Amino acid sequence: MADDKQELKVNQQQGGSPERSQATATGQSGTRGTTGEDTRSMLPRVDVLEDAGGITLLADMPGVPKEQLDLKVDGDTLLIEGTVSAPAPQQMEAVYVEVRVPRFRRAFTLSRELDPGRIEASLKDGVLKLHIPKQEHARPRRIEVSVS
Numbered sequence: 001m002a003d004d005k006q007e008l009k010v011n012q013q014q015g016g017s018p019e020r021s022q023a024t025a026t027g028q029s030g031t032r033g034t035t036g037e038d039t040r041s042m043l044p045r046v047d048v049l050e051d052a053g054g055i056t057l058l059a060d061m062p063g064v065p066k067e068q069l070d071l072k073v074d075g076d077t078l079l080i081e082g083t084v085s086a087p088a089p090q091q092m093e094a095v096y097v098e099v100r101v102p103r104f105r106r107a108f109t110l111s112r113e114l115d116p117g118r119i120e121a122s123l124k125d126g127v128l129k130l131h132i133p134k135q136e137h138a139r140p141r142r143i144e145v146s147v148s
Helices: none
Strands: 010-013 028-030 046-051 054-060 069-074 077-083 103-110 120-124 127-133
Touching: 054 103, 077 127
Parallel strands: none
Antiparallel strands: 010 103, 046 054, 054 127, 069 077, 077 103, 120 127
């Protein structure tokens, strides 16, 4: 399946190589690696907000602690990955589990007008907030007009 792209300032991509990627109605995608390990992951829901200063991404990452969150920028690609940490108490095992895939993964292609070197990130109550400022040349500015 080819990568899905959404035309915004941030283009969304699904992970995995196009010929081996799978997506289902449950919002899961992934591939099976060459060694047989399962690399399936869930696509976190993301809100993309834009203002004059840049773009803010709000990603739902419930159950992912800061230590299990991985943010990377490679070229013009922003990759968000996280592993859900839901430890069961000792002497107990899960009888029913709704989260079968304990990983989140989402990739975005960043516009050239954004400055990936100044990304700010915070995690609170399971929501990852990323602010990606615009480059100075891409910000709107007011031009003073002088009277001669």
